[in-house]
Amino acid sequence: MKMKSPRLLAAGFLALALVATAAADTLARFNGHWQIDLAKSTPIRPWNEARLDIKADADSAQIVRHLRWGLERKVDDTTNVKTDGHTVTANPVGYWLDTWYTNVYIGGDHQKQVTGEWLDGGRVLKVESRLALEAQQGDHPVHIYEEYRLSPDGNTLTVFALRSTRDQAMTYVFHRISKFDEPAGMVTTASGLRYAITRQGTGPLAKPGQILTVHYTGTLVDGTQFDSSRSRQTPYIFTLGRRQVIPGWDEGFALLHVGDQAVLIVPPELAYGKTARGPIPANSPLKFEVELLEAK
Amino acid sequence: MKTFSTRLLSALGALVLAAVLAPSLHAVPGHPGPAPKEAYLVPVKDNWEITGALPENLMLIGLQGLANTDAPRVYVEYPETWHFHDFNPLKDFYATRYGIKFTRLDTPDVALTALGKFAKGYVVWDRKVRPSINVALTAAGVLRAVVVDESLIPLAEKHGLKKLADFRGQFTGQTDIQIYRWAYDKYWKDCSRDYLIWMGGAAGNVMEPGVADLGIAFGAFVTDLSANPKDKEEFAFHKELLAQMKPTAWIMGWHSYAKDTEGQWVTLTSSYGLKVIGLNTFPNGTFMSQIGFSPDFKFTNSNHVTRQSVVKPENKVYLCLVQSDSMGIGAWTQPERGQIPYNWEVGVDGAQWYPAAMEMFTKDKTPNDFFIGGQSGYMYPSAVPADRFPGLMKEMNERMVPMDQHTVTIMDHSDRGIPIGYFDLPKRVVDQYYAGAPDVIGFINGYAAAHTFDVRNGQAFISYDYYLDEHRPQADVVADLDELMRLNPVRPYYLLLHVRESNSIKRVIDIVNALPEKPEVMPLDTFLKLAGTKPTFKVRYKDERPSGQSWDVQTQ
Numbered sequence: 001m002k003m004k005s006p007r008l009l010a011a012g013f014l015a016l017a018l019v020a021t022a023a024a025d026t027l028a029r030f031n032g033h034w035q036i037d038l039a040k041s042t043p044i045r046p047w048n049e050a051r052l053d054i055k056a057d058a059d060s061a062q063i064v065r066h067l068r069w070g071l072e073r074k075v076d077d078t079t080n081v082k083t084d085g086h087t088v089t090a091n092p093v094g095y096w097l098d099t100w101y102t103n104v105y106i107g108g109d110h111q112k113q114v115t116g117e118w119l120d121g122g123r124v125l126k127v128e129s130r131l132a133l134e135a136q137q138g139d140h141p142v143h144i145y146e147e148y149r150l151s152p153d154g155n156t157l158t159v160f161a162l163r164s165t166r167d168q169a170m171t172y173v174f175h176r177i178s179k180f181d182e183p184a185g186m187v188t189t190a191s192g193l194r195y196a197i198t199r200q201g202t203g204p205l206a207k208p209g210q211i212l213t214v215h216y217t218g219t220l221v222d223g224t225q226f227d228s229s230r231s232r233q234t235p236y237i238f239t240l241g242r243r244q245v246i247p248g249w250d251e252g253f254a255l256l257h258v259g260d261q262a263v264l265i266v267p268p269e270l271a272y273g274k275t276a277r278g279p280i281p282a283n284s285p286l287k288f289e290v291e292l293l294e295a296k
Numbered sequence: 297m298k299t300f301s302t303r304l305l306s307a308l309g310a311l312v313l314a315a316v317l318a319p320s321l322h323a324v325p326g327h328p329g330p331a332p333k334e335a336y337l338v339p340v341k342d343n344w345e346i347t348g349a350l351p352e353n354l355m356l357i358g359l360q361g362l363a364n365t366d367a368p369r370v371y372v373e374y375p376e377t378w379h380f381h382d383f384n385p386l387k388d389f390y391a392t393r394y395g396i397k398f399t400r401l402d403t404p405d406v407a408l409t410a411l412g413k414f415a416k417g418y419v420v421w422d423r424k425v426r427p428s429i430n431v432a433l434t435a436a437g438v439l440r441a442v443v444v445d446e447s448l449i450p451l452a453e454k455h456g457l458k459k460l461a462d463f464r465g466q467f468t469g470q471t472d473i474q475i476y477r478w479a480y481d482k483y484w485k486d487c488s489r490d491y492l493i494w495m496g497g498a499a500g501n502v503m504e505p506g507v508a509d510l511g512i513a514f515g516a517f518v519t520d521l522s523a524n525p526k527d528k529e530e531f532a533f534h535k536e537l538l539a540q541m542k543p544t545a546w547i548m549g550w551h552s553y554a555k556d557t558e559g560q561w562v563t564l565t566s567s568y569g570l571k572v573i574g575l576n577t578f579p580n581g582t583f584m585s586q587i588g589f590s591p592d593f594k595f596t597n598s599n600h601v602t603r604q605s606v607v608k609p610e611n612k613v614y615l616c617l618v619q620s621d622s623m624g625i626g627a628w629t630q631p632e633r634g635q636i637p638y639n640w641e642v643g644v645d646g647a648q649w650y651p652a653a654m655e656m657f658t659k660d661k662t663p664n665d666f667f668i669g670g671q672s673g674y675m676y677p678s679a680v681p682a683d684r685f686p687g688l689m690k691e692m693n694e695r696m697v698p699m700d701q702h703t704v705t706i707m708d709h710s711d712r713g714i715p716i717g718y719f720d721l722p723k724r725v726v727d728q729y730y731a732g733a734p735d736v737i738g739f740i741n742g743y744a745a746a747h748t749f750d751v752r753n754g755q756a757f758i759s760y761d762y763y764l765d766e767h768r769p770q771a772d773v774v775a776d777l778d779e780l781m782r783l784n785p786v787r788p789y790y791l792l793l794h795v796r797e798s799n800s801i802k803r804v805i806d807i808v809n810a811l812p813e814k815p816e817v818m819p820l821d822t823f824l825k826l827a828g829t830k831p832t833f834k835v836r837y838k839d840e841r842p843s844g845q846s847w848d849v850q851t852q
Contacts, residue, residue, distance in 0.1 A: 043768055046744075101768070102780055103745040103761040135783035136749065136761055136790070136833045165782045168775035200499055200554040202426070202472065257500070 026122035029154040030056040034174035042170040046100050048184060052157070052174055054148075059083060061116060061125060063148075067097055081127055085117035096133060107139040108132025124149050133165075140165065180221055180287045183263055193251050194265035198289075201259015206295045208241030212253055213294040219287045226279040226286075235293055246271045248286070256292045264288040324366055325513050325581060328588035328651050331394040335371055335583070336363075336410060337387065338401050342375035345501050346423055351445040352404055354429065354505055358436055358443045359407060361512030362414040364582035370411065371398065371583045374506070379577040382628075386584075389656040393590050404448070408455040416440040417460035418452040426503070427472050428463040430495050430518040431479040433508055435461045437515040438486045443508075473529045476519050480537075484517060489542045491516040494561075496552035497576040506577040507549045513582045516548075522555035523564040530555070531564075538568040543687060550576040562674045563710040569684030572674035573649065584650040593655050595647065597667050597700035601825045603737055603754075609830040611787035615815035616823040617804060618668065618705070618740065618760075619795040632801035634662030636808070639820040641705055644669040644695035666819040668740070669701035676710040677725045678838075689732025696736075703820050704733055706741045719746040719759070720838035726750050726757055738824030740792060749833040756827035760794045770803065774810045781813050790827045791815060 036050040044050055049068040054061065060082050068074040079091050090111045096104050112131035119126050125148040132139045143164040150157055157174040186196045206212055213235045217228040229236045238244045240253055248266030256262055266286045268274070276282045338356050343349035360370040371387060374380075390396045401407040419441045421432035432443045439460045444452050446464065467475045493511035495518050497504050511518045517537065522530040538547075547570050551561035565572050589595060601607065619627055620641040627633070628640070646654040658667070669692075680688065696702070706729070708721055719742045729739055730752050738756040741748050746759035761780055764773060780791060795804060808817060818826070827833070 043772060045765060045768065100744045101763045101765065102776055103747050103759060104780075104783065105747060133783060134747070135780065136747065137784040137786050138834045140783045140785075163779070166775055166779045168771065202499070202554060204424075 026150075027056050027058060027118065029150055030054045030061070030125065030148065030157070033177040034157050035177045037173040037175055040171075040173040042172060044172075047097075050172070050174075051177070054157075056083075056125065058118070061127075063127070065097070079112075079114060079127070079129075081114045081116035083116040083118050083125065085115065087115065089114045089116075093131065103136055105134045106131065107134030119147075180219075180265055180285070182265065186263075186265070189251065189255075191247075191251060191270060192267045193248050193270055195252055195255060195262055197256070197260050197262045199261040201257045201261075201292065203258025203292075204295065205257050206240055206253050206292060208250075208254060210240050210295040211237060212240050212292060213237050213296075214253065215291045215293060217289045219289075220280065220284055221287075224279065240295075249288075252288075252290070253292060256290075258292050258295050261289075261291045264290060325364065325510060325585045326648060327586065328648065329586060331390070331396055331587045331590070332368055333395070334397045334399065335369055335390075336401050336407075337371050337373055337398040338407050339373040340375070342377055344498070344504050346426065346429075346503065347501060350503055350505075351423075351448055354503070354508065355404060355442055355444055355448055356407055357505055357508045358433065358512050359411050359415070360580075361437070361509035361582055362440060362442065363411045364509060364586070365414070365513040368583045368586040372509070372580055374579050378506070378579060379504070379575065380506075380579050383579060383650075383653055386580075386653055386656060390587070390652060393655070394587065394652065404451060405454075408442075408451065408457075412442075412455040412457060414440075415442045415457055417458040418442045418444050418449070419461040420449060420459065420464055421445055422464045422467060425463070425467045425470075425475070426500075427475045427520070428467050429503060429505075430520060431463055431467070431475060432461070433493070433495065433505070433511055433518040434479050434483050434487065434516070437488075437512040437518075438483050472521070473533060476521060476533065479519075480517070480533075486515065487517040488514045489540065490514065490545050492537060492541060492545065492547045493518040494520060494547060494549035494551060495576055496520040496550045496555070496561075499552055499554035504577045506579040507575075507581060509583075510548055510578075510581040520552040520555065523551060523561040524556040525560075527555065534564065535568075538565065538570060541568065541570060543569060543684065544691075545570050546573055547571065548573045548578070548581070550574050558674075559709045563676055563679045565674075566676040566679035566710065567681065569680050569688065570675075571688075573645065574674055581649065584652060585648060588651045589647075589655050590652075593659065595654065595658065595699060597702070598661060598663050598665055598819070599700070599702060600666075600819050600822045601737065603702070603735055605825055607822065607825045607829055609788045609826045610816075613781055613787065613789045613791055613813055613815035614823055614826055615791045615793060615808065615817050616820055617793050617795050617817065618820065619799075620743075627795075627799070627801055628657055630801050632805060634664050635801070636805060636817050637664045637666065637819040638795075638801065639666045639668050642667050642669065642699070644692060644699055644701065647695070647698045664819070666821065667699065667701060668703045668705050668820055669696050669699055676708045677706060677728065678708045678721060679710040682724075682728070685728045686732060689728070693733060693735070702737050703824060704729065704736050704739045706739060707743045708741075709743070719743050719748075720836075721746075721748045723837040726837060729757070730755065737821050738828055740820065740824070742794065744794075747836050748838060749831075750835050750837075751828055751831040751833075754825075754828040756790075756824045756831065758790060758792050758824065758827055758833070761791050762793045764793055764795050764799055764804070764807075766797050766799045770807055770810070773807050777807070778812055781811075784832075786832045788826065788830060788832060790823065790833065792823070 031054055034052040047067040047069050051066040053064040063079045065077040077097055081089050091114055093106050093110055093112050096106050112129045114127060114129045117126045127146045129144040131142055133142050145162045147160045148157060155176045159172040161170040183196045183198055186194050188194050215229050215235050217230055219225050241250050248264060248270035252264040268285055271286045272280055274282050340353040340356055341349040357372055360372050363369045391398060401410055419432045419435045421443060422428040423445050436443045441460045442452060491514040493507060493516045495505055521534040523534055525531050547565050551558060562572055618639045618641060708719060721741060740758055742760035744763045745761055748759045750757035762777060
């Protein structure tokens with residue numbers, strides 16, 4: 001048998017390497033944080049927020065599902081899966097999270113057996129789970145088939161799910177997160193400031209000209225905390241409406257009552273604009289978790 | 297626009313009517329008696345802001361409390377948008393069914409002309425300090441005074457009322473705990489130990505004091521102290537008040553949404569074995585609770601079986617539809633009512649606190665309408681001390697008799713910190729119900745779905761298998777119910793369904809008709825009897841629920 005030339009072999013290896021790199025690049029596009037689009041998804045109530053954090057490579061994937069219900073309840077559900085299409089990975093499960101409508105709980109040994117596989121050149125992640133659900137009459141085996149499909153632009157993740165006990169398919173659409181983690185009930189003002197009061201105080205509304213004593217923690221969109229009065233254990237004091245602070249603060253604190261805790265999302269034009277400032281890059285929107293302690 | 301002479305005539309008419317009404321003392325709130333021949337009608341405005349119409353509205357509701365302390369003399373006409381809007385037709389029902397002739401007191405001036413004699417003076421609250429309203433309401437009950445803000449002082453004095461207390465400036469800069477502690481030191485010794493008023497609900501510039509008339513009539517302490525353990529001082533003071541109440545006391549009103557949660561508040565109240573009558577917006581309590589059923593009316597239920605009946609379950613799905621929220625926020629008046637068996641949750645306290653409303657709603661029941669009851673008000677049995685439970689069960693049994701009720705509904709929210717399954721009950725609570733209510737046909741439990749199930753001596757204890765959310769699309773609901781039938785393959789399968797809020801009866805009928813496996817829709821008493829005869833469910837309690845240690849659970 002005639003030996004292939006070293007040049008051909010090299011070319012072959014290069015081609016394989018290029019394909020592998022392309023596949024790896026495709027898989028890497030699953031990585032990141034994903035926010036559910038409730039309008040395009042099967043209802044998830046009582047949960048009013050769902051996020052996915054995905055870390056994937058050629059051999060495995062980790063899918064962390066964050067569900068939140070108001071301010072009171074949140075749960076994180078982690079699934080680790082080998083993606084060779086064969087290996088069965090056992091994952092512990094405590095609650096059946098998909099609904100509170102039905103009397104269905106996790107049953108059996110409180111484990112789910114999961115297999116994963118990359119399909120279509122890494123554009124689709126298939127995850128199959130087997131577990132026991134406990135209903136009124138006892139345990140019942142259930143097989144769940146899910147496909148995580150990435151859009152061509154890499155910004156939309158659609159999860160199709162089928163359960164052996166249910167005729168209706170479920171669809172969940174997620175968008176890549178490139179913005180702050182925001183509480184429910186955010187309000188946008190005419191200037192573009194976004195805010196939500198996360199705990200109501202009982203004091204009076206802050207007024208321009210008053211000296212405010214506040215606590216705050218500021219973060220960038222990537223989660224970097226750039227400043228915090230709480231970390232310094234020293235409240236910050238300024239006069240409201242006198243341009244002693246960024247415009248987003250003058251506007252935002254004028255919306256608060258003493259005792260209020262709130263989240264302010266300040267667009268760059270109401271913060272530092274095109275100017276970089278210390279750890280804050282130019283054109284950065286800023287998130288502040290604030291508390292109005294006193295107004296004199 | 298009314299002329300001066302019209303107002304004068306109205307005022308004179310009111311004076312004459314006051315003279316007629318004055319001697320007819322026969323009752324106190326919470327003790328229904330015969331209806332009066334005449335009563336006053338006092339309208340309030342559709343604005344509940346401290347800086348809006350609240351001062352005037354509050355004065356009128358307080359005046360109602362003073363006037364109604366020993367007889368039902370005054371009915372406040374709330375705006376159409378008021379929270380208990382299903383009570384709106386009640387005034388007309390009193391007029392037509394009970395023959396009460398109402399005289400309208402259109403303005404605060406006219407109202408004070410007619411009713412000012414029930415007050416010994418006035419107390420002034422501070423518009424800049426919201427909790428001073430609650431202190432003023434407490435003082436008003438103790439001192440028998442009308443509550444006014446600064447702007448209404450001239451009106452009160454015009455009617456010869458003297459200032460008995462003035463809280464303007466007194467609490468400036470003080471915390472709620474400091475204010476309420478002052479009120480406690482000053483008035484608590486003279487306040488009722490049978491009633492406490494929680495004037496919570498809306499916060500900030502808004503107050504909706506529908507229950508203020510009861511507070512004043514009872515001489516109750518009025519507050520909105522927090523039930524959140526994080527608010528250490530308020531929480532401790534809150535407990536101090538509850539500990540001093542009589543075992544049979546009622547907590548009337550609602551918690552402050554700005555301070556704590558419903559779960560925290562009711563759990564704390566229940567931990568003292570006390571019952572809650574909600575809400576702070578509950579209207580006309582002093583009027584409704586002094587007028588019983590009309591003479592020729594007897595409250596009866598559409599009972600189908602008794603505790604001793606024998607039934608024969610078949611191999612099918614039995615579906616039972618329970619509509620909570622009293623009459624279901626409008627569902628009762630829908631034309632489809634009566635087409636399928638429907639079970640309506642009506643409080644056992646209705647006969648005490650709003651008999652006429654009960655009569656108005658239920659006088660035209662159909663054979664397919666079945667009423668189910670339960671313990672008084674909001675009470676979470678898991679939180680109730682064991683030594684208080686038998687007394688509460690005795691009271692429940694006694695209250696079910698005039699309501700002709702033979703099934704018990706339970707809802708426990710005390711463990712809401714966990715994400716799923718917090719409506720389940722531990723075995724000790726289930727044991728207490730079986731011990732305390734041996735004669736009822738059975739029990740149902742939950743709000744959302746739950747999996748506490750039991751059966752003893754033919755009495756089934758069943759939790760909701762499904763929660764019908766008014767917002768959930770019909771196709772999803774049908775898929776949910778079909779999935780439940782597949783997860784529970786043995787027949788008979790007992791599917792208890794909680795119909796919530798504004799779900800229409802037509803929507804429910806459409807859902808039932810769309811199910812692939814047709815269930816038989818049953819009234820609750822028969823449903824429980826069938827389940828008690830041939831149970832196919834697994835007996836479970838909360839104690840067996842997985843701990844969920846792997847979840848990051850945050851509670852408020």
